[in-house]
Amino acid sequence: MASGGGRSHRQDFVSLAALISREMKNEKMEKPTVRYGQAAQSRKGEDYFMVRTDCQRIPGNPSSTFSVFGIFDGHNGNAAAIYTREHLLSHVLSAVPRGLGREEWLHALKRALVAGFVKTDKEFQNRGETSGTTATFVIVDAWTVTVASVGDSRCILDTQGGAISTLTVDHRLEENVEERERVTASGGEVGRLSMVGGPEVGPLRCWPGGLCLSRSIGDMDVGEFIVPVPYVKQVKLSKAGGRLIIASDGVWDALSSEVAAKSCRGLPAELAAREVVKEAIRTTGLRDDTTCIVVDIIPPKISEEPLPPKKQNIQNILRSLLFRKRSHDSANKLAKKLSAVGIVEELFEEGSAMLAERLGNDDSAVQTTSGLFTCAVCQVDLAPSEGISVHAGSIFSTSSKPWQGPFLCADCRNKKDAMEGKRPSGVQVA
Numbered sequence: 001m002a003s004g005g006g007r008s009h010r011q012d013f014v015s016l017a018a019l020i021s022r023e024m025k026n027e028k029m030e031k032p033t034v035r036y037g038q039a040a041q042s043r044k045g046e047d048y049f050m051v052r053t054d055c056q057r058i059p060g061n062p063s064s065t066f067s068v069f070g071i072f073d074g075h076n077g078n079a080a081a082i083y084t085r086e087h088l089l090s091h092v093l094s095a096v097p098r099g100l101g102r103e104e105w106l107h108a109l110k111r112a113l114v115a116g117f118v119k120t121d122k123e124f125q126n127r128g129e130t131s132g133t134t135a136t137f138v139i140v141d142a143w144t145v146t147v148a149s150v151g152d153s154r155c156i157l158d159t160q161g162g163a164i165s166t167l168t169v170d171h172r173l174e175e176n177v178e179e180r181e182r183v184t185a186s187g188g189e190v191g192r193l194s195m196v197g198g199p200e201v202g203p204l205r206c207w208p209g210g211l212c213l214s215r216s217i218g219d220m221d222v223g224e225f226i227v228p229v230p231y232v233k234q235v236k237l238s239k240a241g242g243r244l245i246i247a248s249d250g251v252w253d254a255l256s257s258e259v260a261a262k263s264c265r266g267l268p269a270e271l272a273a274r275e276v277v278k279e280a281i282r283t284t285g286l287r288d289d290t291t292c293i294v295v296d297i298i299p300p301k302i303s304e305e306p307l308p309p310k311k312q313n314i315q316n317i318l319r320s321l322l323f324r325k326r327s328h329d330s331a332n333k334l335a336k337k338l339s340a341v342g343i344v345e346e347l348f349e350e351g352s353a354m355l356a357e358r359l360g361n362d363d364s365a366v367q368t369t370s371g372l373f374t375c376a377v378c379q380v381d382l383a384p385s386e387g388i389s390v391h392a393g394s395i396f397s398t399s400s401k402p403w404q405g406p407f408l409c410a411d412c413r414n415k416k417d418a419m420e421g422k423r424p425s426g427v428q429v430a
């Protein structure tokens, strides 16, 4: 600004800027209310779920509270589902660096989810049990919803405008061509069951093991191309809020996303979850474990008192200023537009099964206070000579530096190679 600029003009600008920052702070402070309901009908006793509404990003600080919801649909026994329910959350949280602000924390969460899923799988397999499980894991922090999943327990989002979107992908060989190709490329065989000389029956499965899923936690007796690397999606809801419906395939084999969402509209979350389960069983009967969690993200009450005309005027000025300020950033502009029409802003989506891609580059390799590096997956301390870069020897090694983090311990490095079909794992590759 020119030094001779009008003083009063400048003062006006400062006071408006102060108002704007107050307005933006208020906007940030308005957290939605989270309500949930859960219902289940058991047939095999292999569906498990978890609900935690009291997690805190900063222990002891209630304004950093977030909620976690999970569904774990086990197969060949329930041990993997129970183990995952007990350990997945702590494994994910221990992979988030300490002392992060909210935005950084939400950013770090996407990678921590990958590490937490792989660590849970590795530790469960070390117990030598053969069962496996799907895992659909949902973290709700104010308006931001982060979903990580392996298997076919789906999470959908129903928004005020009536738009329904799916926040997970089904890792089923029958429907997922990409996963079929990945499994085949890693040395697995994909085919249906067949009687000797008879017709093929049932869904596509991969061999060895005969699993219909291409990703899961556990399952040590199937090929290691059945990986625990989750599909992760992060979205920010509009200020109108929305409803999440998380359910096992007992629901989704009976109901489409549309039908499930519509069957419970207008009901509070507790009744909604029961209604979805009832509707599924009404449609196909109780063929499978059928579990549903409904989570409502409800906007705070908007003051219904009309604003006095003068104040309204200031608000209009603020709004136009905010808009102009934000229009410098096209992403923000788009987000604002989407939010205005009640559409969800997509922040992140990644489904690759390759660990090197998912753990990414890490220029500021996390060093512990003891001066050691930690394994990016299992978080064990590594001596400087021990750590193997996630990029070492990979197809990325031309563009990335093998001495660059994140680092893996020898054990996790072995696991990574096996998942990518680089190590024989009892599978005969022709």
Ligand SMILES: [Zn+2]
Binding pocket: 375, 376, 377, 378, 379, 380, 408, 409, 410, 411, 412, 413
């Ligand atoms: Zn490790």
